[in-house]
Amino acid sequence: MKQITVLLADDSLMVRKSYLKLLKLEADLQVVGEAKNGQQAVALVKKLRPAVVLMDVAMPLMNGIEALRQIIKAAPATKVLMLSTYNDEVYIAEAMNSGANGYLIKHTAANCVCEAIRETNTGRTFFSPSVPKHFHQPKLKKAERKPVSRGR
Numbered sequence: 001m002k003q004i005t006v007l008l009a010d011d012s013l014m015v016r017k018s019y020l021k022l023l024k025l026e027a028d029l030q031v032v033g034e035a036k037n038g039q040q041a042v043a044l045v046k047k048l049r050p051a052v053v054l055m056d057v058a059m060p061l062m063n064g065i066e067a068l069r070q071i072i073k074a075a076p077a078t079k080v081l082m083l084s085t086y087n088d089e090v091y092i093a094e095a096m097n098s099g100a101n102g103y104l105i106k107h108t109a110a111n112c113v114c115e116a117i118r119e120t121n122t123g124r125t126f127f128s129p130s131v132p133k134h135f136h137q138p139k140l141k142k143a144e145r146k147p148v149s150r151g152r
Helices: 013-024 038-048 064-074 089-097 110-121
Strands: 004-009 029-035 052-056 079-084 102-105
Touching: 004 013, 004 038, 004 110, 013 029, 013 110, 029 038, 029 110, 038 052, 038 064, 052 064, 052 110, 064 079, 064 089, 079 110, 089 102, 102 110
Parallel strands: 004 029, 004 052, 052 079, 079 102
Antiparallel strands: none
16 A cells, blocks of 8 residues: 655644644554644655645744645645634635645544545545535636635
8 A cells, every 4th residue: 555645734733743643543644744834844845745735724934825835836746735723715715726635624523634635645625524515616727716705
């Protein structure tokens, strides 16, 4: 069985260690590095070329969305799964429009995270169940996407 290499990018040491502990239990998932900010995530992706990055949206020095954009340019084969405490449609739309392969809410169940990494690795998108259903549609070309307004 080929292992899926994963880079964890989150400014919280506790969050990174929790996901590291969880992913170590899975034979097909291998954490190859940890980043505590967006700049470090981009540098580690260039060096390590992980299959999937599990990346927080809100990080210091460079946020996850900007890091995502740079990762896509530097390593287009690497898939990026965004991770956030925010279930706000504006954040989700910005992440997806920037090229994310999925969006997980941090309180998502542990088994969901592993499944999300596996799905993302195959090129499919994955969303936490609490993400609004209209984001679950197949990815549109950037020109076909419509921005989501804050008004509700």
